[in-house]
Amino acid sequence: MLIKDTIVIFDFGSQFTQLIARRVRELNIYSEIVNHSKIRKFKFKKNVKGIILSGGPSNVNKPGSSKIGFNFFNLNIPILGICYGHQLISKKLGGKIKSSTKREFGFAKLIKHKKSLLTDNFFSNSGSNSVWMSHQDIVFAAPSGFERIAYTQHSKNAVIQNKKKRIYGIQFHPEVSHTKNGKILLKNFVLKICKAKKSWNLKIQKKLIIDSLKFRLKNQKIICGLSGGVDSAVTALLLKKAIGKNLICIFVDTGLLRKNEPKNIINFFRNKSKLKLIHIDAKKIFYNQLKNVSDPEKKRKIIGKLFIKIFEKNAKKIKNVNFLAQGTLYPDLIESKSQTGGGSSKIKSHHNVGGLPKKMKLKLIEPLKSFYKDEVRKLGKQLNLDPIILNRHPFPGPGLAIRIIGEVNKEKIKILQNADEIFMRELKKEKLYEKIWQAYVALLPHKTVGVMGDRRTYEFTCLLRAVVSEDGMTADFYKFTGDFLGKVSNQIVNSVPGINRVVYDITSKPPSTIEQE
Numbered sequence: 350m351l352i353k354d355t356i357v358i359f360d361f362g363s364q365f366t367q368l369i370a371r372r373v374r375e376l377n378i379y380s381e382i383v384n385h386s387k388i389r390k391f392k393f394k395k396n397v398k399g400i401i402l403s404g405g406p407s408n409v410n411k412p413g414s415s416k417i418g419f420n421f422f423n424l425n426i427p428i429l430g431i432c433y434g435h436q437l438i439s440k441k442l443g444g445k446i447k448s449s450t451k452r453e454f455g456f457a458k459l460i461k462h463k464k465s466l467l468t469d470n471f472f473s474n475s476g477s478n479s480v481w482m483s484h485q486d487i488v489f490a491a492p493s494g495f496e497r498i499a500y501t502q503h504s505k506n507a508v509i510q511n512k513k514k515r516i517y518g519i520q521f522h523p524e525v526s527h528t529k530n531g532k533i534l535l536k537n538f539v540l541k542i543c544k545a546k547k548s549w550n551l552k553i554q555k556k557l558i559i560d561s562l563k564f565r566l567k568n569q570k571i572i573c574g575l576s577g578g579v580d581s582a583v584t585a586l587l588l589k590k591a592i593g594k595n596l597i598c599i600f601v602d603t604g605l606l607r608k609n610e611p612k613n614i615i616n617f618f619r620n621k622s623k624l625k626l627i628h629i630d631a632k633k634i635f636y637n638q639l640k641n642v643s644d645p646e647k648k649r650k651i652i653g654k655l656f657i658k659i660f661e662k663n664a665k666k667i668k669n670v671n672f673l674a675q676g677t678l679y680p681d682l683i684e685s686k687s688q689t690g691g692g693s694s695k696i697k698s699h700h701n702v703g704g705l706p707k708k709m710k711l712k713l714i715e716p717l718k719s720f721y722k723d724e725v726r727k728l729g730k731q732l733n734l735d736p737i738i739l740n741r742h743p744f745p746g747p748g749l750a751i752r753i754i755g756e757v758n759k760e761k762i763k764i765l766q767n768a769d770e771i772f773m774r775e776l777k778k779e780k781l782y783e784k785i786w787q788a789y790v791a792l793l794p795h796k797t798v799g800v801m802g803d804r805r806t807y808e809f810t811c812l813l814r815a816v817v818s819e820d821g822m823t824a825d826f827y828k829f830t831g832d833f834l835g836k837v838s839n840q841i842v843n844s845v846p847g848i849n850r851v852v853y854d855i856t857s858k859p860p861s862t863i864e865q866e
Contacts, residue, residue, distance in 0.1 A: 353548040354543075354545040356543065356545060357380075357400050360382050363433070371524075375532070376536055393426065397426060398427075398545040399426060399427045402429070402437060403431055404522065430516075431522060432483065436518075442492035442493075443493055444491050444495070453501065453520075457501045458478075459480045461478075468499065468534060468537070469537050480529070482521050483522060496510060498510055519534070525823050555587075558716050562587065566591065566672065568592075569670075570671075571592065571672040572667065574676075576744070577613070577618070578741055578743070579676075581675065585624055586734060589624065597667055599659075599660060600615065600627070601659055602630050604635055605652075634655060635750075673714065675715060677717065726740075740783060752790070752791040764811075764848060769789060771844060775840070779833060785815050786817050788813075788814065791812040792848075793852075799849030809849075810852060811845075811850075811851055813853045814826075815827040818858075822858075829853070
């Protein structure tokens with residue numbers, strides 16, 4: 350299937366590069382992420398209607414910061430540089446970049462200086478906008494032929510343009526939800542400046558995935574790690590469409606799931622979804638391997654290796670199985686490593702990415718690795734996935750092991766399961782569950798003194814976490830009423846032996862992550 354109009358995004362290592370691609374896809378335009386090191390050799394076909402240079406952690410004044418040649422800017426294709434990309438354009442075309450004495454991390458007020466097609470309908474009536482900044486270096490002097498469009502208190506060239514050559518640079522991040530009207534700016538670039546025509550949607554993506562799976566797997570058997578969440582469920586349904594009876598799903602009960610979760614998963618996928626499902630009770634194995642382990646990275650790696658060992662062992666029993674499918678999403682990849690080798694920082698290992706052993710006997714199939722959670726939900730809806738699974742909050746592969754801060758044991762797991770059950774029940778009872786992106790309870794490692802029935806207690810503190818988000822890359826804490834939090838706290842303390850204190854996490858992402866470990 351020929352993809353007509355394309356926006357190429359060169360990745361310089363930003364944590365938000367895939368968000369740019371996602372915003373373009375929301376406009377029904379195909380986008381392709383390419384490692385920045387391939388710029389010189391990249392073949393720009395006629396269907397490439399625009400180029401976006403991402404942000405990144407590097408400094409453009411350092412030798413070898415980029416291999417972009419001057420001819421890159423004479424392709425007669427519109428170019429938009431974001432943050433590092435903005436500075437890179439200025440540097441390569443003769444502008445000056447320097448470190449600012451005043452860093453901008455977080456919200457900044459962007460003030461309109463001049464009209465531009467790029468910022469059409471972007472500013473408020475007062476001529477300003479709230480944007481999300483993440484930089485220390487600034488464009489001190491714009492290149493010849495460029496004009497200033499907007500500025501902030503500490504960045505006088507926050508938006509610049511060369512209208513004739515259709516080259517634009519912006520210091521802030523329009524791709525993150527924190528930037529007001531950021532989608533409008535990207536829409537202006539893609540549709541008004543690049544004049545790209547809409548030819549991409551999830552129906553096309555679904556067909557391409559299924560066709561690709563059919564071509565790669567043909568008549569071969571494949572096992573799919575089924576956790577019970579939306580990601581692995583959609584992965585399984587895509588595979589079922591592609592290879593039918595050759596799909597064998599394996600559900601591993603690690604003992605680190607929510608209360609009564611294993612029973613519910615088995616009943617649903619065997620009876621309702623009619624999937625061929627093998628259930629493996631591996632609680633003892635996981636508990637033994639996690640004994641006395643407190644470091645979160647070690648936990649993730651232990652869990653990742655155990656999963657693979659179990660899958661490989663059962664693949665031998667089934668015979669003639671060479672592939673393992675799992676529901677890895679792009680946020681998993683971008684936090685564990687740079688998807689395109691762009692140099693982004695590793696935040697944490699995901700059990701199914703950074704936690705996997707280097708040598709595996711099974712070949713990985715990850716059909717959703719370029720998707721975000723909300724896109725996966727839309728795919729699931731097209732595949733008629735039951736709303737019970739479709740609308741579930743994200744749940745980490747390592748499960749409660751990373752929601753128990755410090756050492757994991759049976760006692761702590763039971764305490765956390767009971768507290769978590771109360772929180773989930775009250776969210777659903779008050780019809781808050783579907784308003785929230787993700788919610789959970791974590792067990793903190795320290796104990797505190799309390800008083801119950803005139804007696805001294807010395808028990809654990811549990812932490813409640815609930816966030817709202819579009820894609821999991823950025824998130825804000827949910828603003829519960831004091832009455833709701835008081836009610837949940839009272840129920841947990843009175844009903845769960847082992848907890849005598851409840852706290853609520855009011856940190857956004859960034860600077861924190863959604864999970865605790």
